[in-house]
Amino acid sequence: MNIRLLAGVSCAACVCAIGAWLVQSPAALAQEKKAEAKSWVEFTADGKAKQPVGYRKWVYIGTPLTPNDMNDGEAAFPEFHNVYMDPDSFAHVEKTGEYRDGTVLVKELVSVGSKEQTSGKGYFQGDFIGLEVSVKDSKRFPNEPGNWAYFSFGHKYPLKAEAPLTATASCNSCHEKNATNFVFSDVYPVLGSVLKAKK
Amino acid sequence: MNIRLLAGVSCAACVCAIGAWLVQSPAALAQEKKAEAKSWVEFTADGKAKQPVGYRKWVYIGTPLTPNDMNDGEAAFPEFHNVYMDPDSFAHVEKTGEYRDGTVLVKELVSVGSKEQTSGKGYFQGDFIGLEVSVKDSKRFPNEPGNWAYFSFGHKYPLKAEAPLTATASCNSCHEKNATNFVFSDVYPVLGSVLKAKK
Numbered sequence: 001m002n003i004r005l006l007a008g009v010s011c012a013a014c015v016c017a018i019g020a021w022l023v024q025s026p027a028a029l030a031q032e033k034k035a036e037a038k039s040w041v042e043f044t045a046d047g048k049a050k051q052p053v054g055y056r057k058w059v060y061i062g063t064p065l066t067p068n069d070m071n072d073g074e075a076a077f078p079e080f081h082n083v084y085m086d087p088d089s090f091a092h093v094e095k096t097g098e099y100r101d102g103t104v105l106v107k108e109l110v111s112v113g114s115k116e117q118t119s120g121k122g123y124f125q126g127d128f129i130g131l132e133v134s135v136k137d138s139k140r141f142p143n144e145p146g147n148w149a150y151f152s153f154g155h156k157y158p159l160k161a162e163a164p165l166t167a168t169a170s171c172n173s174c175h176e177k178n179a180t181n182f183v184f185s186d187v188y189p190v191l192g193s194v195l196k197a198k199k
Numbered sequence: 200m201n202i203r204l205l206a207g208v209s210c211a212a213c214v215c216a217i218g219a220w221l222v223q224s225p226a227a228l229a230q231e232k233k234a235e236a237k238s239w240v241e242f243t244a245d246g247k248a249k250q251p252v253g254y255r256k257w258v259y260i261g262t263p264l265t266p267n268d269m270n271d272g273e274a275a276f277p278e279f280h281n282v283y284m285d286p287d288s289f290a291h292v293e294k295t296g297e298y299r300d301g302t303v304l305v306k307e308l309v310s311v312g313s314k315e316q317t318s319g320k321g322y323f324q325g326d327f328i329g330l331e332v333s334v335k336d337s338k339r340f341p342n343e344p345g346n347w348a349y350f351s352f353g354h355k356y357p358l359k360a361e362a363p364l365t366a367t368a369s370c371n372s373c374h375e376k377n378a379t380n381f382v383f384s385d386v387y388p389v390l391g392s393v394l395k396a397k398k
Binding site for chain 2: 066075080122124178
């Protein structure tokens, strides 16, 4: 073999090897990201949900308000509830109009901090007071209606680090009966507007 | 020069060139991203703000509610206002506790859709009805107090595609007088909790 050719070939091989690494690297990263994206909520060995992490940077979908002072001091979900969906599942809704297996919704409860500010009279958010989560997972919850499971980390701080599955009659039954596909999307305009666009 | 050495050198040069490209590429990408990140709101040649894009995936910071029915039918910011901060500026607040040059806040106005649902009596979000934006930028707004500028795309749909700078007395003056560093962070718990943690 001509020496110059050899040099060219060895250089080309070199480029190929680096090229292969380049091609493989983003793919590996994507796979890593996908695996990571599956774990928006983690579970203990005995099936308790662990408190989700970083949910305040998920996709915000809406804030219903059922203030205690409009519910005889005993609202089922006291005060504001800021609701988020994990970004992978929100992207799936945007694409398909459906809730994928693995969808996680977080409901963060926030107190009414005040009822008057410079902007007018109303309800203004105060402190974080509670956290609840729902997860749709056909493998983990084959017996729950719609495969949706509900978990409460408490309605006052400090929150529980882990929460057991709530009895079907406590949450799921109401969602099944009163919501659309188990999600109260009618009162979550960010989610609702995406669902309407997919109809 | 020995031919084998020449081959080695040319291959090494090849690797170096690819290496340099590899090193340069993420940097270039980062720079591109940075440049992109600067444009959370774009402006027309004559200084109007264009409607921001994709803000419903920015960081949600809180939802004050000043319903018309609690303000003689004429709330300054009717109904719910869902407030977001661009993610780069939120990350900057997390790191420093400060609002950086280029900070953008979006206030999306949402109607009260209903006042009773299965979860209780209260206020429930209906339709998107308005959009306002504030931008801190010392280069673009050297004469505005705190370098904060305010823009309104309207309080009913269809919204304006572009919005002129609001007079200082209309928005800025109230923010300067009544908010903390021009931002009503006391009623935005997601932002407020980060600021408290940095004190």
